[in-house]
Amino acid sequence: MQNAIELNAVKKQLGNFTLGPISLSVPKGCIVGYIGENGAGKSTTIKLMLGLLRADEGEIKLLGNNIKDFTPEMKKDIGYVFDNLYIPQEMNLKNAISFHEKLYGSAWDSKTCNSFVDRFNLPHNKEITHFSRGMKMQLGLTFALSHGAKLLLLDEPTSGLDPVIRDDVLDILLEYIQDENNTVLISSHILSDLEKAADYIAFIHKGQLLFMEQKDELVESCGILSLSSEQARDIDPSAIIGKREHKFGVELLVRRSLVPENMDMDKVSIEDIMIYMIKEDRQ
Amino acid sequence: MKALIYKDIVSLKKALAALVGIVLVLSFVFFTRGQVHLLPLFFVLIPIILVGLFFGKDTLSNVDQYIIPSPVRRSTIVLSRYAIVWALAAMGTAIALIIQFIGKSGAFIIPWYILLPGTFILTSLISAIQMPLMYKFGAEKGRIIFVFLYFVVFSMFSYIGENKELLGDIVEKISQTNTVTLGAILALLAILINAASYAISVYIYSKKEF
Numbered sequence: 001m002q003n004a005i006e007l008n009a010v011k012k013q014l015g016n017f018t019l020g021p022i023s024l025s026v027p028k029g030c031i032v033g034y035i036g037e038n039g040a041g042k043s044t045t046i047k048l049m050l051g052l053l054r055a056d057e058g059e060i061k062l063l064g065n066n067i068k069d070f071t072p073e074m075k076k077d078i079g080y081v082f083d084n085l086y087i088p089q090e091m092n093l094k095n096a097i098s099f100h101e102k103l104y105g106s107a108w109d110s111k112t113c114n115s116f117v118d119r120f121n122l123p124h125n126k127e128i129t130h131f132s133r134g135m136k137m138q139l140g141l142t143f144a145l146s147h148g149a150k151l152l153l154l155d156e157p158t159s160g161l162d163p164v165i166r167d168d169v170l171d172i173l174l175e176y177i178q179d180e181n182n183t184v185l186i187s188s189h190i191l192s193d194l195e196k197a198a199d200y201i202a203f204i205h206k207g208q209l210l211f212m213e214q215k216d217e218l219v220e221s222c223g224i225l226s227l228s229s230e231q232a233r234d235i236d237p238s239a240i241i242g243k244r245e246h247k248f249g250v251e252l253l254v255r256r257s258l259v260p261e262n263m264d265m266d267k268v269s270i271e272d273i274m275i276y277m278i279k280e281d282r283q
Numbered sequence: 284m285k286a287l288i289y290k291d292i293v294s295l296k297k298a299l300a301a302l303v304g305i306v307l308v309l310s311f312v313f314f315t316r317g318q319v320h321l322l323p324l325f326f327v328l329i330p331i332i333l334v335g336l337f338f339g340k341d342t343l344s345n346v347d348q349y350i351i352p353s354p355v356r357r358s359t360i361v362l363s364r365y366a367i368v369w370a371l372a373a374m375g376t377a378i379a380l381i382i383q384f385i386g387k388s389g390a391f392i393i394p395w396y397i398l399l400p401g402t403f404i405l406t407s408l409i410s411a412i413q414m415p416l417m418y419k420f421g422a423e424k425g426r427i428i429f430v431f432l433y434f435v436v437f438s439m440f441s442y443i444g445e446n447k448e449l450l451g452d453i454v455e456k457i458s459q460t461n462t463v464t465l466g467a468i469l470a471l472l473a474i475l476i477n478a479a480s481y482a483i484s485v486y487i488y489s490k491k492e493f
Contacts (some may be wrong), residue, residue, distance in 0.1 A: 050352035052493040072354035086349035088294030088340060095293045102286030103353050 002064050004151050004183035005030045005049065010058035012048060014214075019044045020205040021058060026200070026212075029180040031173060033194030033215070034187040035274055036204035042187040045204065046155045049185075050080055063151055078109040079149030083156040085136040089129035093122055096139065104147040116142035136163040141169060145176065152176065154186040158193055166190065170197045191271040201270055206277060215270070222273060223265030225252045234257060242276025253277075287355065287363035289350035293339045302329060319382050323402055324443070326375025327436055330368045330410040337364060338422035348493045358485045364414065365481050372406035375492070392456060396466035400473045407473070409436060416486040 005026035019041040026032050036042050047053040049060055051067055063077055087096060097117075101108045120138040128136065137157055140274045144152060152173070154221040158166045170193055176182050188194055194201065195215070202212035211218075222241065225232075228249040239258030244251040253268065253276035292299065306325065313319050341347060350360060379402040380395060393401070409432050417425040443450060 047493070052348055052351055054492060072356060075352065075354040078352065080352050082348065084345070086345040086346045088346060090288060090294050090296070090340075091290075099286055099290050099293070102289055103350075103355070105354075107354075 002028060003061070004063055005032075005185060006059075006061040007045075007049075008059045008061075010045075010048060010055045010060055012044060012053060012055050014053075017041070017044075019048075020209075022204075022209045023058075024202060024209055024212060026183060026185060028183050029177065030194065030199040031177055031184040031186065031197050031271070032200045032202055032212070033191075033198030034185055034202050034204065035189075035191060035194065035270065036187075037274075037278055038189075040204045040205045042204055043155050044154075044207075045184070046080075046153050047189060049153055050078070061219060065135065072122060076104060076147055078149045079144030079147065079152045081137070081140040081144050081152070081154045081157045083133075083159055085128065085140045089126065090127055092127050093117065093124045094138070096128060096143075099239070100143050100146070107147040109146050111145035113142055116145065134161050137161055137169070138165065141172060145172070150181055150183065152182070152184045152186075154184065154188075156187055158188055158190050166193055173197055191269070191274065195270050203274060203277070210277065218273065219268055220272070221256055222268045223254060223256050223259075224268055224272060225254055225259065225263060225265055226250075227252065242280035244276065244279065284357070284359050284363045284366065287350065290346070290350075291337055291363070291367060294344070295336055298333075298336055301416060302332070320379075321440075321444075322382065323379035323406070324440060326371055326378070326406045327409060327439075328433075329375075329412060330371045330406065331432055331436065333371070334364070334368065334410055334413050334417060335422070335426060337367075338385045338417045338425055342422040345493075347491075348408070351493060353473040357489045361481065361484045361488050365477070365484070368407060368410045368414070369477070372403050372410075376402040376404040392417060394462050394466065397462055397469060400466060400469035404473045404476065405468060407477055411476050412482055415487060418484045418491070 003025045005024065007022050007024040009021040009023055010019070011021045015040070022041075022045065024045075034042050035043070044053060048055050049062060049067065051070065057188065058236065062070075063074075065074055087099065091099065097110075097113060100112070100113075116138075120135070120142065122135055122139060122142075128139070131139065144154075158169055161169070173184055173186070174197060177184060186194065186198070197201075198215050200212055201215050201218055203210045207231070213221075225235070225251065227235070229245075232250045232252060235252060235254065236258050239254045240252050242253040253272060254265070256265065259265075306329075309325055310319075310322055313322050347360075351357065376399055379398055383393065383395070383398055413425070413428065413432060416428050420428070
């Protein structure tokens with residue numbers, strides 16, 4: 001099966017920061033949560049995919065085509081939403097829709113656009129500059145979904161939004177993914193959102209992709225052990241992914257398969273995995 | 284490209300409306316003073332003002348980040364901006380031709396095949412210099428250049444105003460030479476200047492990262 005996203009040994013140097021080399025394959029028909037701390041390289045990766053930055057090395061393919069060979073027609077298959085709506089803020093809804101109609105030509109689906117505008121109850125006469133952050137995000141998502149895109153690249157779309165709007169956004173992504181030809185890559189700090197929607201989790205840290213695994217397998221394969229310092233010494237070091245020490249002992253994030261089955265373990269969240277791994281690296 | 288021109292017009296609708304108002308007022312002033320022939324020179328300023336405003340707005344809304352992944356080529360993004368400059372230059376040129384043909388302004392009688400490319404060069408030259416600089420250095424540094432160009436244009440206006448006779452002499456001398464060849468050279472120059480400026484801007488913009 002063709003991958004929706006393929007990054008092969010992609011490398012980019014930006015000042016002191018180096019992204020990669022990163023290799024990543026995202027199969028069609030899934031939602032990938034792209035996680036990592038601030039400055040880890042999430043936005044840089046998405047900008048590389050969108051052609052806003054150029055890779056120093058490696059190859060990027062979206063929907064089977066090398067992005068260097070992208071034609072305007074091919075770009076219509078890619079939808080994108082950033083953490084802000086980067087269109088002239090003097091536009092009102094009508095202007096913004098008209099702009100996108102002209103931009104996407106025959107691919108533009110007015111019916112879908114209008115249905116989202118109604119669903120989000122977006123104001124028609126207000127200039128975008130007077131839209132709330134949530135409204136801007138809803139409008140951005142409306143535009144990204146109104147030209148038949150087969151791949152959505154979302155860079156922190158839910159940051160700064162209230163839980164209700166975030167939930168709406170996730171619902172829409174889950175509806176979108178019902179078509180098995182559609183794929184979503186979403187970077188976010190709000191890991192509970194990704195826990196709800198993502199099929200895969202890709203974790204980037206200091207410019208390196210540490211893993212991309214199926215979310216359920218990832219969560220089930222790990223557990224948290226609360227032990228005394230003495231007990232912790234008996235644990236196979238290769239089982240330990242991360243460690244947190246406190247005055248009553250230690251908490252270990254471990255691979256379940258590498259510790260004795262009879263040990264009592266707490267369930268982990270994606271957030272636990274991210275925090276433990278980053279803190280482990282800092283230590 | 285339609286979308287990009289539309290975006291530029293909508294984002295600057297208030298400034299454009301003000302500019303139209305200024306042109307109308309200036310037309311009236313020039314007409315009452317019998318200086319209608321100076322009106323096309325105002326079209327030298329309009330593209331400079333607009334280019335500065337367009338780039339300023341783009342920087343403010345970070346619109347490049349939005350339109351580059353959209354179904355347009357980078358060269359088309361640059362072309363859309365040049366299209367506006369060229370449209371304004373054509374407008375200035377058309378006004379110069381109309382004034383000449385109506386002949387009520389007392390303007391110098393210049394053959395149309397010289398007036399046409401000559402006015403086009405005048406009205407697009409500074410923008411042709413300004414645009415690659417804007418693409419290279421961005422709106423902020425571009426504004427400094429913009430102020431500098433303002434002085435150049437005003438000095439030019441003032442020089443022309445004070446040296447009508449000199450201009451007349453030059454035009455007379457030129458008109459005594461082979462005017463058709465001169466017209467052809469001017470036309471070629473107009474095309475070359477604008478084509479070179481466009482090519483440089485496309486080169487700069489295609490290398491840019493956002």
